[in-house]
Amino acid sequence: xxxxxxxxxxxxxxxxxxxxxxxxxxxSLVELLTSLAIFSIVLVAMGEMVGAVLNQLRxxxxxxxxxxxxxxxxxxxxxxxxTCELNPYYDFQYPGSPPDTSAVPTRYDLxxxxxxxxxxxxxxxxxxxxxxxxxxxxxxFHGTFGLTDNPAWSELGTLLNSWGYYVEFxxxxxxxAAFLNAxxxxxxxxxxxxxxxxxxxxxxxxxxxxxxxxxxxxGLYSWFRMAAAAGQSHTLAENVxxxxxxxxxxxxxxxTTEKETDVAPDYFYDTRAYQHAATSSALMQRxxxxxxxxxxxxxxxxxxxxxxxLAEASGSDMPELLSTGAFHDATKFDADLQQFESALTxxxxxxxxxxxxxxxxxxxxxxxx
Amino acid sequence: xNSDLTAxxxxxxxxxxxxxxxxxxxxxxxxxxxxxxxALMLSLTAGVSxxxxxxxxxxxxxxxxxxxxxxxxxxxxxxxxxxxxxxxxERDDLGVLSWRGIQIGMxxxxxxxxxxxxxxxxxxxxxxEFKAVSPPERLPSGFVFHPSDAYSxxxxxxxxxxxxxxxxPDGGSxxxxxxxxxxxxxxxxxxxxxxxxxxxRERDVSDSANDLPADFATIQIDTRTARARIYRR
Numbered sequence: 151x152x153x154x155x156x157x158x159x160x161x162x163x164x165x166x167x168x169x170x171x172x173x174x175x176x177x178s179l180v181e182l183l184t185s186l187a188i189f190s191i192v193l194v195a196m197g198e199m200v201g202a203v204l205n206q207l208r209x210x211x212x213x214x215x216x217x218x219x220x221x222x223x224x225x226x227x228x229x230x231x232x233t234c235e236l237n238p239y240y241d242f243q244y245p246g247s248p249p250d251t252s253a254v255p256t257r258y259d260l261x262x263x264x265x266x267x268x269x270x271x272x273x274x275x276x277x278x279x280x281x282x283x284x285x286x287x288x289x290x291f292h293g294t295f296g297l298t299d300n301p302a303w304s305e306l307g308t309l310l311n312s313w314g315y316y317v318e319f320x321x322x323x324x325x326x327a328a329f330l331n332a333x334x335x336x337x338x339x340x341x342x343x344x345x346x347x348x349x350x351x352x353x354x355x356x357x358x359x360x361x362x363x364x365x366x367x368x369g370l371y372s373w374f375r376m377a378a379a380a381g382q383s384h385t386l387a388e389n390v391x392x393x394x395x396x397x398x399x400x401x402x403x404x405x406t407t408e409k410e411t412d413v414a415p416d417y418f419y420d421t422r423a424y425q426h427a428a429t430s431s432a433l434m435q436r437x438x439x440x441x442x443x444x445x446x447x448x449x450x451x452x453x454x455x456x457x458x459x460l461a462e463a464s465g466s467d468m469p470e471l472l473s474t475g476a477f478h479d480a481t482k483f484d485a486d487l488q489q490f491e492s493a494l495t496x497x498x499x500x501x502x503x504x505x506x507x508x509x510x511x512x513x514x515x516x517x518x519x
Numbered sequence: 520x521n522s523d524l525t526a527x528x529x530x531x532x533x534x535x536x537x538x539x540x541x542x543x544x545x546x547x548x549x550x551x552x553x554x555x556x557x558a559l560m561l562s563l564t565a566g567v568s569x570x571x572x573x574x575x576x577x578x579x580x581x582x583x584x585x586x587x588x589x590x591x592x593x594x595x596x597x598x599x600x601x602x603x604x605x606x607x608x609e610r611d612d613l614g615v616l617s618w619r620g621i622q623i624g625m626x627x628x629x630x631x632x633x634x635x636x637x638x639x640x641x642x643x644x645x646x647x648e649f650k651a652v653s654p655p656e657r658l659p660s661g662f663v664f665h666p667s668d669a670y671s672x673x674x675x676x677x678x679x680x681x682x683x684x685x686x687x688p689d690g691g692s693x694x695x696x697x698x699x700x701x702x703x704x705x706x707x708x709x710x711x712x713x714x715x716x717x718x719x720r721e722r723d724v725s726d727s728a729n730d731l732p733a734d735f736a737t738i739q740i741d742t743r744t745a746r747a748r749i750y751r752r
Contacts, residue, residue, distance in 0.1 A: 176544025178545070182545065182553050183553075186557070193564070211582075218589075222592075296703075327672075327737065330750050336752055346744060384743040384744045
């Protein structure tokens with residue numbers, strides 16, 4: 151073959167006589183390059199499409215995995231909570247403060263050696279965990295879960311443990327293996343986490359705290375505050391942005407202005423509220439050493455891509471997802487939840503809400519004075 | 520021959536006049552140019568897709584292990600029985616024995632003395648039979664668990680992790696490490712240390728037996744909640 155000579159000027163032939171039948175000819179370089187360009191555009195478009203599909207798949211997988219984890223955590227909460235214990239009993243009440251046991255007792259009333267408390271974690275007058283980034287509510291209780299780190303006790307399946315749930319924001323540097331923190335081996339993960347406080351039987355502080363003679367929140371709440379500070383909390387699920395716990399008591403259907411949220415109008419419920427005058431006196435007497443008959447537990451969980459997006463935007467600072475007044479008035483639960491959900495949607499975060507009402511098996515609720 | 524060429528050139532010029540474009544078939548140089556560009560593009564695509572396939576394989580490997588651990592946790596809770604997870608050595612296609620298998624199962628004690636497999640319960644030596652609930656899961660080829668205790672504490676020598684040997688399908692003995700998921704949603708591992716399992720590419724391990732390669736994924740089990748969490752660079 152010989153290369154085409156673009157500049158050659160041959161003798162000028164007459165006008166083409168064969169214009170009507172296009173002669174068989176090869177493609178020119180320009181045509182070929184054009185087709186190649188089109189081909190590559192198609193290829194790039196296809197590549198982008200495949201990339202988008204893969205991305206969607208990844209998001210779907212992450213969502214599925216995330217919500218599976220949240221669901222498992224939710225199931226675990228309901229299982230533990232439904233068997234929580236208070237072991238109340240009736241005992242003499244003596245006059246005076248501290249009670250004068252040599253005097254004539256004035257009446258019978260409920261007593262207990264244990265404690266059940268739930269309510270706003272870090273805000274309001276009765277914050278359960280006043281220090282630290284803890285949005286939403288917290289709950290602390292006791293149960294015979296048989297948890298112990300002492301191998302000699304491992305077969306004692308009904309050992310008493312103190313237990314609790316709350317949401318925490320932060321990184322998990324303290325929870326993961328040391329080599330993952332070395333250098334920049336693995337990026338820090340600033341996330342909302344649902345924490346489960348698990349106090350093994352040998353570390354139980356409830357009896358040592360002398361709850362029956364305490365008269366302030368610091369003394370009454372030391373058993374779980376100290377345990378939480380001592381690192382006895384474990385991550386149950388990541389990306390749980392809100393935990394809302396609402397104690398309820400069923401009310402007659404008609405002829406009453408009572409609401410089922412009346413046992414905890416501001417979500418705060420403390421079986422020892424009477425010891426530190428935390429609520430109204432009627433409510434303190436009503437909830438004295440009594441487990442609420444029903445608990446409405448609500449979890450809102452993000453999926454991992456959304457949580458990543460949130461972490462990229464706000465870094466190590468806790469994003470303010472819950473507005474300040476949210477979930478402080480139990481009668482506005484539905485409106486608050488709706489507002490919270492629309493705020494998440496507005497931020498373009500994908501989430502799922504888990505909610506159920508748990509019947510506390512050991513509640514012996516009666517409204518008799 | 521020369522006159523033949525000239526005649527063809529004349530014809531070509533003639534056609535060029537007709538269509539105002541050059542109507543010649545493309546030359547070797549043109550063809551080579553096009554082929555080169557195509558080859559370049561193909562190799563670029565191949566490089567990218569190779570990376571994608573590689574990283575998808577890695578993700579698949581991690582996900583498989585995580586699924587097994589989650590299944591073990593779930594099975595223990597729904598069946599209300601302890602569930603064992605066995606990490607086993609397996610041979611790859613070239614017959615190299617490495618930690619690359621994972622299997623979940625339960626303890627099955629044979630209580631009928633006349634049945635086969637019955638063991639007399641002698642203190643110290645009694646070991647109930649491991650009954651697998653699913654076939655062993657092997658990591659995709661090219662991936663192994665990092666054998667070093669520093670990165671895979673579940674493969675290390677700890678009293679909470681049972682170890683032993685089983686006979687593989689080829690008749691050779693293989694080591695296994697075994698730990699337990701409990702029905703109340705915990706692991707029977709002490710909380711005093713972190714329990715990890717690190718996945719790496721096999722060639723990275725042989726390069727540096729005790730270092731962590733650049734590309735790795737660590738699965739850490741929180742023994743108190745039995746949740747497996749993935750950390751990846």
